[in-house]
Amino acid sequence: MSDTDSRMDEELMKERLKRAYRPALAPSEFKEALRKRLAQEAREQPLQRSLPDLPGWLVWVPALVGLALLLAVILLPLVTPATGTLEISVPQTNLAGQPSSGRTISALNVTITQVAAYKATEATGDSRWITILDKRQIINLLDRSVVTSMRVPAGRYTQIRVETAGGNAIVDGGDVPLVLAEELIVIQAFSVEEDTTTALTIIFDVREPGSVVDEGDTIVINPELRLEVTQKE
Amino acid sequence: MKDASSTDSDQTATEADLARRLRKGDPSAIDEMYRVYVDRIYSLVYNQVGRDEAAAQDIVQETFLAALHSAKSFRGRSKVYTWLCSIAYHKVFDFYRRQAREQRRNNPSVDIDSVASSDNLGAPIGGSQSATDAADNRSLIESAMSTLPHDYRQVLMLKYVEEMSVLEMSRIMKRSQKSIEGLLSRARKALQDNMSQIDKG
Numbered sequence: 440m441s442d443t444d445s446r447m448d449e450e451l452m453k454e455r456l457k458r459a460y461r462p463a464l465a466p467s468e469f470k471e472a473l474r475k476r477l478a479q480e481a482r483e484q485p486l487q488r489s490l491p492d493l494p495g496w497l498v499w500v501p502a503l504v505g506l507a508l509l510l511a512v513i514l515l516p517l518v519t520p521a522t523g524t525l526e527i528s529v530p531q532t533n534l535a536g537q538p539s540s541g542r543t544i545s546a547l548n549v550t551i552t553q554v555a556a557y558k559a560t561e562a563t564g565d566s567r568w569i570t571i572l573d574k575r576q577i578i579n580l581l582d583r584s585v586v587t588s589m590r591v592p593a594g595r596y597t598q599i600r601v602e603t604a605g606g607n608a609i610v611d612g613g614d615v616p617l618v619l620a621e622e623l624i625v626i627q628a629f630s631v632e633e634d635t636t637t638a639l640t641i642i643f644d645v646r647e648p649g650s651v652v653d654e655g656d657t658i659v660i661n662p663e664l665r666l667e668v669t670q671k672e
Numbered sequence: 673m674k675d676a677s678s679t680d681s682d683q684t685a686t687e688a689d690l691a692r693r694l695r696k697g698d699p700s701a702i703d704e705m706y707r708v709y710v711d712r713i714y715s716l717v718y719n720q721v722g723r724d725e726a727a728a729q730d731i732v733q734e735t736f737l738a739a740l741h742s743a744k745s746f747r748g749r750s751k752v753y754t755w756l757c758s759i760a761y762h763k764v765f766d767f768y769r770r771q772a773r774e775q776r777r778n779n780p781s782v783d784i785d786s787v788a789s790s791d792n793l794g795a796p797i798g799g800s801q802s803a804t805d806a807a808d809n810r811s812l813i814e815s816a817m818s819t820l821p822h823d824y825r826q827v828l829m830l831k832y833v834e835e836m837s838v839l840e841m842s843r844i845m846k847r848s849q850k851s852i853e854g855l856l857s858r859a860r861k862a863l864q865d866n867m868s869q870i871d872k873g
Contacts, residue, residue: 452863456832459813465714469729476733477706477740481699557745566744598745605848620846626742647769652821654858657851659823661765 521593521633525571526671527554528640532580532662535646538653546609547580547617547660549643554586557598559628568600577606580643580660593633599641599666600624608658618659625664636671691748702740709753710736713760719829720764722814731767735760750843757834758844761826768822816866824859831856 534544554572569591578584601624606617631637643662645651652659693701713735718728738759746755817825823845830836830844838856842849 448864449860452860453832455809455813456828459810460719460829460833462711462715463718463723463728464711465729465732466725470710473710473733473736474703474706477702477736478699480737480740481697481702568745598742605851618847618851621848622846624742626738648772649769649822652823657854663769 522590523593523631523633524588524636525556525591525631526588526636526638527571527586528638529578529580529584529586530640530642531583532643533646534581534651535648537645537648537651538658539648540653542611542653544608544610544651544658545581545612547606547658548577548608549580549606549617549619550604551576551578551586551601552604553600553602555600555602556591556596557600558592559595559597575604580645580662586641588636591631593631595628595630597628598624598626599639599664601641601664610653610658616657618657619662623662623664625666627666629666629668632670638669638671640667640669641665642667687751688748690752691746694743694746694752695748697744702743705739705752705756706736709756712753713756716757716829716834717760717764719833720825721767727767731760731763734763738763750840754836754840754843757830757836757840758846761844764826765822812867812870815870816863819866820859820862823855824862827852827855828859828863 532547538544551572552575553570555568555570557566558569559566571589571591572587576586578586600622602622603619604621605619608615608617625641629637629639642665643660644665645660645662647663650661650663652661690701690704694705710732714728714732717731717735718725721727721731735756739756742759746752750758817828820828826845827841830841836844838849838852841852841856845852845855847855
């Protein structure tokens with residue numbers, strides 16, 4: 440088929456898809472009800488507050504006091520923030536008979552480039568992502584792996600983000616590229632206690648049929664991530 | 673529906689300001705995001721769930737609530753709309769996963785890709801020839817799409833209905849641009865093959 444024929448076929452496909460899937464408007468009652476719900480939930484969330492406008496002396500007097508305290512802190516023995524240890528591992532994944540092509544997968548090697556945890560500090564509004572792992576690591580989802588162990592600020596966390604850069608799979612003894620999302624986020628709360636080790640197991644659940652797709656020259660996985668948290672003594 | 677020449681990295685000053693206010697948890701930013709994008713997100717989801725209004729409303733609600741709760745961690749690397757589409761994409765995938773689970777209780781051979789939206793074709797509207805032609809086209813397209821894997825349907829709709837760039841699709845589907853190009857090529861061929869078979873049939 441010539442390039443011109445290909446382009447015409449593509450244009451025709453585009454036209455037919457656009458005709459079949461016309462824009463749809465959400466019902467007004469639904470939109471209004473959802474808008475109110477969002478507004479209410481947004482109001483209940485704490486803001487990241489900024490400093491209000493104040494008269495000059497109300498700014499420089501506290502600033503001088505703050506500077507004096509800062510000097511005192513620098514000269515006095517430093518107070519270190521409370522920290523605990525976060526240990527992250529990935530258990531062996533169960534393929535549950537997948538892929539449906541019938542070929543045998545003996546390894547799913549995922550390249551992890553970063554792991555971060557979102558620390559929520561509602562009281563001060565100082566929530567932020569904390570990087571737990573920032574060097575490339577290859578893990579085989581069909582084996583248990585310890586990803587990292589490091590000290591992090593103690594407190595409450597609400598999300599884990601895993602960044603990946605693809606990988607490779609061993610299928611019927613041959614090596615094929617592995618494709619998965621570059622960013623996987625699981626929203627689940629957990630706490631890191633001071634001077635305690637918190638073991639976080641990140642489960643790449645691919646048991647659902649269709650979560651592992653054999654495209655012949657590529658394996659695509661769509662894992663559902665879950666966390667299991669245990670406190671170690 | 674959108675300016676096809678803009679790329680995902682072209683955050684305008686307005687977009688950048690909205691992203692900054694979302695990260696601060698500004699309620700007015702949440703409201704603005706909702707007013708600007710609710711219809712587009714609804715349309716995207718509605719077409720992907722076979723025009724099931726109840727399912728579309730549930731998924732759109734879940735999408736905006738998830739956006740609200742994760743707004744403070746939105747890093748602003750993509751446009752706000754791309755970010756919302758990414759959330760919606762995963763909510764639609766979760767919807768099909770739940771449907772497959774429920775159907776598998778009765779029929780263990782069902783998988784996520786066989787849970788199709790063809791049940792909601794709707795009866796052709798009688799009357800004018802153009803209305804009949806439109807219904808026939810929709811019927812053909814939906815039949816041809818219904819047997820495609822979920823990812824194929826997604827990428828075709830994002831490319832040809834939403835007119836998104838490969839970069840935007842890569843952000844939404846969380847795959848590399850090369851992977852998206854390969855997926856698009858396979859999806860196009862699969863749809864063309866299906867349509868040819870239906871035409872012959």
